[in-house]
Amino acid sequence: MNIAIIGGGAAGMTAASRVKALRPEWNVMVFEKTNFVSHAPCGIPFYVSGIVEYFEELCTYDVSYFRMERGIDVHTNSKVIEVGEGYLVAEEDGKERRYEWDKLLFTTGSRAKNLDVKREELEGVLYLNHITSAEKVKNLALKAENVVVIGSGYIGVEMAEAITRLGKKVTIIEMAERPLPEYDAEIAAIIKSEMEKFVNLRLGEKVVAFEGKDRVEKVITNKGDYKCELVIVAVGSHPNTEIAKKIVELGKSGAIKTNSRMETSRGGVYAAGDCAESLNIITGKPDWIPLATPANKMGYVAGVNIAGYELHYPGSLKSQITSFYNTEIGKVGLSEYEAMREGYEIISSFITTKSTARYFMDGLIHLKVVADRNGKLLGIQAVGKGVAMRIYAVSALLYRGANIRDLFFTDFPYYPPVSRVWDPLVVAARNLFRKLGIP
Amino acid sequence: MNIAIIGGGAAGMTAASRVKALRPEWNVMVFEKTNFVSHAPCGIPFYVSGIVEYFEELCTYDVSYFRMERGIDVHTNSKVIEVGEGYLVAEEDGKERRYEWDKLLFTTGSRAKNLDVKREELEGVLYLNHITSAEKVKNLALKAENVVVIGSGYIGVEMAEAITRLGKKVTIIEMAERPLPEYDAEIAAIIKSEMEKFVNLRLGEKVVAFEGKDRVEKVITNKGDYKCELVIVAVGSHPNTEIAKKIVELGKSGAIKTNSRMETSRGGVYAAGDCAESLNIITGKPDWIPLATPANKMGYVAGVNIAGYELHYPGSLKSQITSFYNTEIGKVGLSEYEAMREGYEIISSFITTKSTARYFMDGLIHLKVVADRNGKLLGIQAVGKGVAMRIYAVSALLYRGANIRDLFFTDFPYYPPVSRVWDPLVVAARNLFRKLGIP
Numbered sequence: 001m002n003i004a005i006i007g008g009g010a011a012g013m014t015a016a017s018r019v020k021a022l023r024p025e026w027n028v029m030v031f032e033k034t035n036f037v038s039h040a041p042c043g044i045p046f047y048v049s050g051i052v053e054y055f056e057e058l059c060t061y062d063v064s065y066f067r068m069e070r071g072i073d074v075h076t077n078s079k080v081i082e083v084g085e086g087y088l089v090a091e092e093d094g095k096e097r098r099y100e101w102d103k104l105l106f107t108t109g110s111r112a113k114n115l116d117v118k119r120e121e122l123e124g125v126l127y128l129n130h131i132t133s134a135e136k137v138k139n140l141a142l143k144a145e146n147v148v149v150i151g152s153g154y155i156g157v158e159m160a161e162a163i164t165r166l167g168k169k170v171t172i173i174e175m176a177e178r179p180l181p182e183y184d185a186e187i188a189a190i191i192k193s194e195m196e197k198f199v200n201l202r203l204g205e206k207v208v209a210f211e212g213k214d215r216v217e218k219v220i221t222n223k224g225d226y227k228c229e230l231v232i233v234a235v236g237s238h239p240n241t242e243i244a245k246k247i248v249e250l251g252k253s254g255a256i257k258t259n260s261r262m263e264t265s266r267g268g269v270y271a272a273g274d275c276a277e278s279l280n281i282i283t284g285k286p287d288w289i290p291l292a293t294p295a296n297k298m299g300y301v302a303g304v305n306i307a308g309y310e311l312h313y314p315g316s317l318k319s320q321i322t323s324f325y326n327t328e329i330g331k332v333g334l335s336e337y338e339a340m341r342e343g344y345e346i347i348s349s350f351i352t353t354k355s356t357a358r359y360f361m362d363g364l365i366h367l368k369v370v371a372d373r374n375g376k377l378l379g380i381q382a383v384g385k386g387v388a389m390r391i392y393a394v395s396a397l398l399y400r401g402a403n404i405r406d407l408f409f410t411d412f413p414y415y416p417p418v419s420r421v422w423d424p425l426v427v428a429a430r431n432l433f434r435k436l437g438i439p
Numbered sequence: 440m441n442i443a444i445i446g447g448g449a450a451g452m453t454a455a456s457r458v459k460a461l462r463p464e465w466n467v468m469v470f471e472k473t474n475f476v477s478h479a480p481c482g483i484p485f486y487v488s489g490i491v492e493y494f495e496e497l498c499t500y501d502v503s504y505f506r507m508e509r510g511i512d513v514h515t516n517s518k519v520i521e522v523g524e525g526y527l528v529a530e531e532d533g534k535e536r537r538y539e540w541d542k543l544l545f546t547t548g549s550r551a552k553n554l555d556v557k558r559e560e561l562e563g564v565l566y567l568n569h570i571t572s573a574e575k576v577k578n579l580a581l582k583a584e585n586v587v588v589i590g591s592g593y594i595g596v597e598m599a600e601a602i603t604r605l606g607k608k609v610t611i612i613e614m615a616e617r618p619l620p621e622y623d624a625e626i627a628a629i630i631k632s633e634m635e636k637f638v639n640l641r642l643g644e645k646v647v648a649f650e651g652k653d654r655v656e657k658v659i660t661n662k663g664d665y666k667c668e669l670v671i672v673a674v675g676s677h678p679n680t681e682i683a684k685k686i687v688e689l690g691k692s693g694a695i696k697t698n699s700r701m702e703t704s705r706g707g708v709y710a711a712g713d714c715a716e717s718l719n720i721i722t723g724k725p726d727w728i729p730l731a732t733p734a735n736k737m738g739y740v741a742g743v744n745i746a747g748y749e750l751h752y753p754g755s756l757k758s759q760i761t762s763f764y765n766t767e768i769g770k771v772g773l774s775e776y777e778a779m780r781e782g783y784e785i786i787s788s789f790i791t792t793k794s795t796a797r798y799f800m801d802g803l804i805h806l807k808v809v810a811d812r813n814g815k816l817l818g819i820q821a822v823g824k825g826v827a828m829r830i831y832a833v834s835a836l837l838y839r840g841a842n843i844r845d846l847f848f849t850d851f852p853y854y855p856p857v858s859r860v861w862d863p864l865v866v867a868a869r870n871l872f873r874k875l876g877i878p
Contacts, residue, residue, distance in 0.1 A: 010860065022878055040796075040860065042796075042853065042854075042855055042860075043796060043798060043855050046796075046798065046799075046855060046856075051798070051799070052798045057797075057798045058798070060797075060860075281850070291853070292853050292860050293850060293851065293852070293853045293860055293862075294850060296860055296861065297847075297848065304878050307878070309878040311878065313848075314848050315850075316850045317850040318850075319850045319851060319852040320852050320854075321852040321853075321854040321857065321858070322854055323854070323856070330852060332850075332852065357479075357481075357482060358496075358499075359482060359485065359490070359491045359496045359497070360485075360490070388828050388852070388854070388857045388858070389827050389828035389831045389832075390831070391852050392828045392829070392831055392832040392851055392852070392858075393828075393831040393832050393834065393835045394835070395832065395849055395850055395851055395852065396832045396833070396835035396836045396839070396841070396845075396849050396851075397835045397838075397839065399836075399845060399848070399849040399850060400835070400836065400839035400840075400841055400845060401839075402835070402839055406835075406838060406839060408736075409736065409752075409753050409838070410834055410835050410838040411720070411732060411733060411754075411755045411756040411757075411758045411771075411834055411838060412732065412758060412831055412834055412835075413732070413758040413759050413760040413769060413771065413827070413830050413831070413834065414481065414730070414731050414732045414760075415481075415759075415760040415761055415762070415827070416481055416482050416485060417485075417762070418760065418827045419760070419827070419831075421449065421479065421481075421499075421731050421732055421735055422735065423732075439461055439743050439746070439748040439750070
């Protein structure tokens, strides 16, 4: 059997490894357009700030490992330009080559959204599409005095911290009225005040143009202009579906439609990772969730099914954590806004409390829990101290369809330096009991 | 209605507060034999090491708060000496006083086990029964040069760290062949090597006597003797059931038998906290689980039911975390040994891996996952870095009856400084797939 995998990122290499582990005699080909595979862009901010010294460390394994140890036929610098029934054509070393496949997997990932404003093509205006951008960003950041980051999603926030750590002045320009716009207002307000200690945070501003002679010198918004030598654009991303959409259906989100075996609308053709749709566990609907952990698991599931076994991907919760300096930030499931948009009638509790025993000085956690009127948990958001462990716990509860009674009664461990006898999650659950009239 | 609560610890005061919140017009009496209520002995090690300055901070609220703010009739220095149908007799100010009750709650807690060896009564041999011991321990520890801690359960380990932080030499004497004997051997071996960096850890030794003129001067074991000026005995505890057992049934564990409403064998009489049995969620059997968080929740449930509403306590997972210097330690559910003793046919996976992205230098986590042959999760144990958040997550999974497929597919959040794209929990789940032949 010939298996063709288009894209050598996390999902593609996980799937390839899985097929070879289960079917060592099969021919597994991976077509990767750069010369890196198994690249992990989540690490870019840590390379820029200097925590990671060599950007090659951002690849979990290198090409020769996959070729030698796992027997995968990895084609690097190989750009797939055509896919038809049972074959594909790739540009390799300037030549077009044709390869046959029995089963095909799209793991073509996502790419950064353009801003579509004037002179975006100027030198010094960068997108973070891939780890290959990391070196360029770092070199320019080291030389710059002023850096503008456009967008305050996870990537914008993490890059802003990384660059301020290099001693540079950072301005963030965000179109929405708050940073990390996926979070509800109460949580975003706290994130905002933390961010303002380190960066010039411009909210409700829209970039209209870039200016500069050879290189970018200024960012122009609807409210002002900002001198800078480097601009990082992080305003979201799109699934990469140019080739796939010619032979398989896309979903409403624009990503490739899949079933729980990660099979597309065409039998024998699969999709996984950032180019694919998958189930949102909370809403029960297809969703586009371009995150590293789901990408790896989708690749794993695709690999098992391609190998002829059966495994179903249950979907994702959009579980996410990050930090800005000493402030942890996290979210899983739906925000209040997202839940209302989905048509839920909701109750919510926002609390601010110590995350440890009160005689430890370790700081506060701000926590918002959202549930429906039957008490079904829909999501939490948190900022402050002790966030990661609460997001971990609630990810597990949401995965198992928990309600607010479970949130109250789950036996969380207590150790004064890291938790409380009445955990913040439990306190929030009690507030929700009150709102539902539960004694 | 007159409600009598015997014992003003966490469970008692939580129950009292709950009854008053739901039935403000009822008379709620708490009989506490010391002059502290709402005492939190988990904090004693942090008082001894100096992190907590005043031991009064170990009480969540003081007596006047409960009297004034919550309207609870708190009797301190009040020792209940007799309980009969509808009444009790308490010694207060040297006098015996009789009080009537319509409903009664035992929250009499637990007390440290004695060693039953010669000259245990010597000055300087201390038990950690109650926060009132904290001051004495600290004063003696400050004056001592050598301290012996007998027992290496959680209290022994935490006290040993606290006292070494005061600059004192600590010897731990443990009868079992490993420290923290509730943990399986692989995990205990790592804890042992960490502990040996800071204390003289004597395993497989049994204390046979104490020696000294007026005060303790030496601990004699079956293998040697240890000069010291202070001994802390932490070899486990017993439920306090002296009075209760005259009127209600005890369970096999020796603690008071209860149903899920925390009612005892006698209608209208309840028990909660360390003196009571409750359900072990994993085994589905009654168990004695003397831990702070379950005690509080049992008190809460008892209070709601005493107030005439219905709430069921689902039981506990024995979820626990602690640390020894920079090593986090945690366990939830059953160890392999405990699972086998319960009659399970088990599979297990023990792994050592980074708890963060590999380009962070933050150290290793050692993790053991135990499941039954149908893949049902039974418990995990962990030591190293990033332990607390994994114990939190698995507590949630175990509470919701998860299996190893859930452990694999739960969408845990990924952020390179604190977690991995393939979380250690997920890696362990994959190992267990392999053992069950799941592709």
